[in-house]
């Protein structure tokens with residue numbers, strides 16, 4: 466049946482179209498202006514700032530520099546600098562005498578080189594919380610550094626060294642804050658633990674995991690746990706007007722997958738039509754070319770951008786506030802950069818490849834390792850199925866040598882004590898908006914999920930994109946001011962956590 470339209474019906478249709486467009490625009494604008502105001506000021510005051518004497522200030526910088534001079538390097542899962550780990554034990558004992566000698570602190574060594582402190586509060590009805598950090602670092606050689614990576618030297622107000630960001634500044638920052646608190650006569654109301662792992666950089670098997678076992682045998686449950694994370698990001702999220710604090714409320718999962726291809730070895734003068742190296746290379750290429758699906762908006766990353774919508778310049782602010790409508794555009798835009806891509810999907814990274822021993826020998830075996838980081842909406846099983854379908858070659862033998870699902874999503878609602886106490890402390894100190902986020906890397910905190918549902922990842926420091934590149938990279942450094950602010954953060958967080966109520970806040974200008 467043919468449909469014919471006269472002039473009149475075209476006019477009516479045009480009118481309907483314009484009216485619908487007007488309604489959509491009105492709804493979008495309304496959603497933008499009805500967004501909850503993110504400039505949150507807290508009713509009442511948080512813990513006051515610590516007042517430092519000049520000698521105390523010098524003492525805290527020296528404490529960090531001393532820690533950076535001890536090369537507590539994790540080289541590989543089977544190789545750590547145990548001499549340095551031993552030295553680190555003695556070092557923190559001498560640098561923080563009040564912490565080690567306080568009658569309020571029970572200290573124990575776990576897994577040989579990790580440290581566990583239980584700081585006794587006066588009110589046993591309150592669940593304890595935990596501050597977690599790690600004292601091992603990734604390797605560094607002096608080439609390419611402005612100052613040697615294990616010298617703890619300073620230049621232009623920055624303290625350089627492997628671990629100055631990841632993670633010795635937090636190890637020293639937490640202990641230093643407690644040392645100062647004890648010096649001022651502080652007695653906590655809420656008990657808390659400090660856990661310092663010694664093998665985070667090689668998965669935390671003997672450090673964090675042993676700390677968890679120790680606490681589990683004592684039936685310890687935690688109100689919340691705080692570990693390392695991305696911190697206050699300045700100019701890192703494209704299109705934002707000012708720095709933004711992200712609290713990691715979950716972590717991506719991970720799979721380390723080995724691929725092996727076996728084929729008959731032989732003389733290179735008579736090569737087979739397909740070699741083990743060729744078959745493996747084709748499989749690797751298919752994996753790299755066929756990215757796993759873009760899942761933007763199906764995990765907590767949607768909340769991050771919706772909560773931060775007002776922080777983006779126009780027109781991104783309208784788009785972020787209306788992801789239900791703009792998701793297809795935003796998800797494609799995000800996938801254009803490596804950091805955005807890491808948020809929207811399970812990533813595929815080809816990290817190791819091996820095959821062949823001599824130029825004129827066809828090798829019997831070629832192997833590769835691929836590292837996947839799982840989007841919160843996927844499981845290990847789903848990803849492995851997708852990977853098999855992409856490779857689609859039974860000659861490629863797959864074996865997952867390490868695999869875990871994305872971590873549970875910790876609560877970030879108005880009632881949650883840990884999240885709101887962290888948010889309040891961050892707001893007080895940095896005066897920036899705070900939002901929940903997915904942590905795209907893994908931390909020791911993932912081992913603690915049976916002790917609390919409230920696991921958070923946040924490092925109290927302002928980080929630019931350039932700073933992020935220094936983590937595990939060249940010229941890792943922290944500014945004097947940044948380090949001191951970090952200590953202020955722990956000083957305030959410890960005191961704010963003494964409360965037995967969730968911080969009350971009102972929406973208003975900062």
Ligand SMILES: CCCCCCCC/C=C\CCCCCCCC(=O)N[C@@H](Cc1ccccc1)C(=O)O
Pocket residue numbers: 629630631634635637638639665666667668693694695696905906907908924925926928936943947948949950951952
């Ligand atoms: C006084 C306090 C000052 C605070 C300064 C803190 C500055 C910290 C700034 C940024 C930190 C970025 C956090 C980076 C975390 C990286 C974690 C990581 O690389 N994890 C590994 C874990 C892993 C997993 C499996 C095997 C081995 C290691 C990863 O995800 O690959």
Ligand SMILES: [Zn+2]
Pocket residue numbers: 599631632665693
């Ligand atoms: Zn770290």
Ligand SMILES: [Zn+2]
Pocket residue numbers: 603631666937
């Ligand atoms: Zn690290």
